[in-house]
Amino acid sequence: MVAANDGEDWVANLRSVGDVQAAAIAKLNKFLVGGLLRSFSGKGVDAAFCEDIAQEAIVKILNKLDQFEGRSRFTTWAMSIAIRGAVSELRKKRYQNVSLNQLSDGEQLQIEIPDDSAEQPEQLDERRNVVLKLKELIESKLSDKQRVALQGGLSGMTVDEVALHTGSNRNAVYKLVHDARQKLKRELEQAGYDGPTIQSLFS
Amino acid sequence: MPINNEQISKLLKMIATVQPDELDCDGCSQHLAEFAETQLLGKTVTESQKAIQIHLQNCHCCEIEFNNLLAALQGIDEE
Numbered sequence: 357m358v359a360a361n362d363g364e365d366w367v368a369n370l371r372s373v374g375d376v377q378a379a380a381i382a383k384l385n386k387f388l389v390g391g392l393l394r395s396f397s398g399k400g401v402d403a404a405f406c407e408d409i410a411q412e413a414i415v416k417i418l419n420k421l422d423q424f425e426g427r428s429r430f431t432t433w434a435m436s437i438a439i440r441g442a443v444s445e446l447r448k449k450r451y452q453n454v455s456l457n458q459l460s461d462g463e464q465l466q467i468e469i470p471d472d473s474a475e476q477p478e479q480l481d482e483r484r485n486v487v488l489k490l491k492e493l494i495e496s497k498l499s500d501k502q503r504v505a506l507q508g509g510l511s512g513m514t515v516d517e518v519a520l521h522t523g524s525n526r527n528a529v530y531k532l533v534h535d536a537r538q539k540l541k542r543e544l545e546q547a548g549y550d551g552p553t554i555q556s557l558f559s
Numbered sequence: 560m561p562i563n564n565e566q567i568s569k570l571l572k573m574i575a576t577v578q579p580d581e582l583d584c585d586g587c588s589q590h591l592a593e594f595a596e597t598q599l600l601g602k603t604v605t606e607s608q609k610a611i612q613i614h615l616q617n618c619h620c621c622e623i624e625f626n627n628l629l630a631a632l633q634g635i636d637e638e
Contacts (some may be wrong), residue, residue: 391631428592432632436592439628443620457590466561487567510566515584515620526620527584537577544574551575558568 366430367421384417385410387431388438396442409445413438447516483557486549493543502536505529567632582614587621595628 369380392406417434424433494503501522508518519529544554562570582590594611597604604612615622 394634395631427590428596432592432596432628435631436588436595436624436628438630440588440624443624443627486571490567490571492581505605506570507562510562515618515621530584530618534577534581534583537574538579540574541577554571554575558571 367424370418370421371476379451384414384434388413388435391435392438392442395439396446399446401442401446405445406442408526409438409442413441416441447514485546486554486557489544489547489549490540493540497539497543498536502532505532507534509533567593578610578613581617582610584614584616584618584621586619587611587614588624591621591625591628595625598629599632 366380366384369376370384371377372380388410389403389406392409393403394400396406415554416437420437424430427433494506498506504522505518508521509515513521513531515526515533519525522529524532540549544550570638590608590611594604596602597608615625
């Protein structure tokens with residue numbers, strides 16, 4: 357675990373000039389590269405990649421010093437910025453070689469009524485009714501974008517992949533899906549199917 | 560492409576467990592460092608941190624970043 361450190365010293369030193377700032381940057385760089393190597397070892401990542409990511413992260417950190425609020429150690433905060441940069445870069449590299457045709461234009465969430473013939477008749481009826489209602493709500497209450505985003509997630513795509521495909525960003529896609537989930541929950545509740553009921557039927 | 564029974568169950572679970580005040584990805588990112596320290600130090604998750612926990616359960620992208628952050632911090636000593 358990271359040793360205790362003084363966030364204010366880091367901020368002050370990084371804001372400084374000359375040797376003090378250079379020493380702080382060098383120390384931070386060493387810390388970030390070590391963490392990146394530890395985190396991504398065995399994932400096709402080499403030291404040069406980690407050095408590049410650490411350099412880019414330090415530029416971001418220097419520009420964001422005002423945003424450090426001291427809720428965590430400075431180094432933990434800095435590492436979170438470096439990790440986000442690394443994950444983002446690795447995803448970009450992955451997308452260069454992966455087709456995103458999984459979510460073709462116009463492909464939207466469709467629900468087929470499941471064949472649950474092995475279930476007890478009473479439970480089967482209840483499950484079937486919930487699924488029928490869900491199908492109706494998806495078709496009548498959700499936007500095309502919401503259906504596409506849900507379909508992507510259920511097909512195993514990450515939020516980032518859906519965002520890339522739809523020309524959006526991670527946060528916007530997450531909100532799109534969240535709004536869809538809330539809308540469907542409200543409508544299902546109005547139809548008599550609250551959260552616990554649904555969970556007991558489909559656990 | 561129709562979804563299968565397993566995906567229907569997953570979708571219904573996502574619907575049943577949704578909270579109106581869930582953190583979005585940007586909000587989660589802002590608190591990821593402090594949450595990582597809570598986890599690494601074995602501290603109890605606070606009420607406000609439960610929102611981070613819920614987001615990480617629902618967002619695979621943020622979960623990946625969090626796990627990588629934990630891996631980066633584990634065992635590191637600054638000096």
